[in-house]
Amino acid sequence: MAAKKFMFVNRKAPYGTVYALESLEVVLISAAFEQDVSLAFIDDGVYQITKGQNTDGIGQKNFSNTYKALGDYEINKLYVEKESLEERGLTQDDLMDLVWEDEDDDWAEKPSIILVDRSEMADVMAEQEVTLSF
Amino acid sequence: MAMLHIVNKSPFEKVSFRSCLNHVKPGDSVLMIEDAAVGALDGTSFSDKLKTAMGDVSVYVLGGDLVARGLSEDRMIDGIKTVDYAGFVDLTVKNETTQSWL
Numbered sequence: 196m197a198a199k200k201f202m203f204v205n206r207k208a209p210y211g212t213v214y215a216l217e218s219l220e221v222v223l224i225s226a227a228f229e230q231d232v233s234l235a236f237i238d239d240g241v242y243q244i245t246k247g248q249n250t251d252g253i254g255q256k257n258f259s260n261t262y263k264a265l266g267d268y269e270i271n272k273l274y275v276e277k278e279s280l281e282e283r284g285l286t287q288d289d290l291m292d293l294v295w296e297d298e299d300d301d302w303a304e305k306p307s308i309i310l311v312d313r314s315e316m317a318d319v320m321a322e323q324e325v326t327l328s329f
Numbered sequence: 330m331a332m333l334h335i336v337n338k339s340p341f342e343k344v345s346f347r348s349c350l351n352h353v354k355p356g357d358s359v360l361m362i363e364d365a366a367v368g369a370l371d372g373t374s375f376s377d378k379l380k381t382a383m384g385d386v387s388v389y390v391l392g393g394d395l396v397a398r399g400l401s402e403d404r405m406i407d408g409i410k411t412v413d414y415a416g417f418v419d420l421t422v423k424n425e426t427t428q429s430w431l
Contacts, residue, residue, distance in 0.1 A: 208339055210397050211364030239339050242367060245399025252393020252413070259399070283341060284372035289399065 201225055202233045202323040205240035210255055215243045218329035219261055226268035233272040233323070234265075235316060240329075241279050244308075246291045259291065266295030271307045276316050331356050333424035337363040337431065340375040349430040350378060355385040360412070360420055366394035371406045383408055391417060 203222050209215040225232050236244060243262070250257040265271070273293060280286060293307040311319065320326065334353055340346035346361075346368055353359060359382070361368055368375055369390040379388065383406070392411040395402065402411055412420065421427055 207342070208364045208367060208398060210394070211337065211339070239342050239364070239367070242398050247401070248397060248399040250393075250397045252391075253397050255397070257397070282374040283367065284370045284376070284404070 198229060198231045199324040200233070200322060201230045201325045201327070202235055202320060204235045204237065204320075204326060204328040205243055206238040207329065208239040208242040209248075209259070210250065210253060214329045215240070216258055218327075219258060221327065221329075222265070222270060223261075223268065226265075226270055229269075232270045233274060233319065234270065235274045235276070235320065237276040237279050237316060239279075239283075241275060241283060241285060241290075244273070244275070244290050244293065245285070246289065262291060262293055266293065266307055269295070271295035271305070272309060273307045274309050274311050274316060274319055277310055277312050330426060331358065331424045333357070333420050333427040334359045335427060335429045336361055336365040336368075337429070339364040340368040340378075341373075345430040346375075347378065350382045353382060353386045357385075358387045358389060358420060358424060360417065361388070361390040362394055362417070363391075364394075366390050367398060367400065369395060369405045369409050370400060371404060376406055380406055389416070389420065 205218050207214040248257055248259040294304045295307050296302045297305050334349050336346045336349050338345045388409045389412050
């Protein structure tokens with residue numbers, strides 16, 4: 196069976212609702228089926244991958260470190276929308292340094308985050324065969 | 330009759346936070362919890378709306394919800410006060426009534 200182009204669209208902040216965690220779990224499951232997986236972070240979804248998350252004060256599990264493991268599952272296309280960051284007073288410097296190792300390039304560490312503008316994000320979405328929205 | 334307005338939705342996703350600010354009275358307090366904590370940051374598409382309201386009302390944020398989302402107090406709009414859960418309780422006691430903007 197040929198791999199299909201899957202995109203997971205993340206639009207919610209973490210912890211206030213369960214969407215972010217549920218998305219992450221399905222993403223990890225999809226990795227087991229060796230599909231061509233991309234993630235999109237738009238609107239409040241950009242808060243899912245901010246660095247320095249500390250959930251000690253709210254009694255919930257901090258799952259942000261799991262995003263750092265995605266590269267090991269060959270999930271290395273994390274599209275982040277510039278306009279969504281800007282509207283929220285954020286820049287790429289506020290995001291975690293998410294990387295993957297390229298086995299075809301002597302395991303060189305490469306960035307997983309791909310910063311795109313709104314129209315580029317629309318183009319990436321248009322290329323997908325399956326889109327799952329959270 | 331001072332009222333404590335509790336908001337828990339992101340101002341970038343739902344209109345409840347804006348609607349709250351459109352209905353507050355001078356002397357009221359607004360407390361941001363859960364996803365609403367992201368509204369505390371300065372330099373956003375929402376910060377001017379909150380700054381305007383802050384002339385008449387006191388604005389608070391639950392600190393734990395802010396740092397859970399990777400945001401720090403030094404990025405907040407000047408004048409917003411951080412509270413913990415005990416401070417949350419104090420606010421409910423200090424105000425005659427509360428309203429949750431779900």
